[in-house]
Amino acid sequence: MARKVTLRFRPSAKAVVVRDGRLLVTRNQTEGQGDWHILPGGGQRAGETLADALRREVLEETGVLVEPVRLMWVRELIIANHFEDAEARKLDPEEHATEYMFEARFLDEAGSATEVDAHQVAVEWVTPLELTELQFFPRALAGPLGSYLRGGDPGPVYLGDVE
Secondary structure, eight states: OOOOOOOEEEEEEEEEEEETTEEEEEEEEETTTEEEEEOSEEEOOTTOOHHHHHHHHHHHHHSEEEEEEEEEEEEEEEHHHHOTTTTTTTOOTTEEEEEEEEEEEEEEEOSSOSSOOTTEEEEEEEOHHHHHHSOBSSGGGHHHHHHHHTTSOOOOSEEEEOO
16 A cells, blocks of 8 residues: 655644643544543744744643643654544544644643634643543553653653554
8 A cells, every 4th residue: 555645744732731730631522522632732833943832832722821841752643544534534634743742830820721722622630540531632642641640651752653
């Protein structure tokens, strides 16, 4: 099978923010698929550093001010490799996303979210136990994230092309 050439590359910054033992996540909904949770953050703009993208995106999506501390994980997602029904799911089959996930220090609550993603319905602080019960993406991050939240080894930095 010939590999499809990916035409759209999209880097983004995601935040791992823990406050009082709880992880900051956004709750999202897709018709027919129920609730799913992700780390806050999003696409990097041209001329913007990943650190600046992280600060901006987390503030826009959650109303929380953060400061990046260190890079924890890098994840790629080549849509064409994972979703045969990408177009039906309204995903761009030519997209190649690279997510840089940073440990981020909570600074302050600045108010409400100002620019939420299309599927975002809430901002939540979840415990490590609650995290295990959620439909969390990327799925491959659940183990390393759980270990990190329990004070253990967060595992490898590069996660690969995972859903």
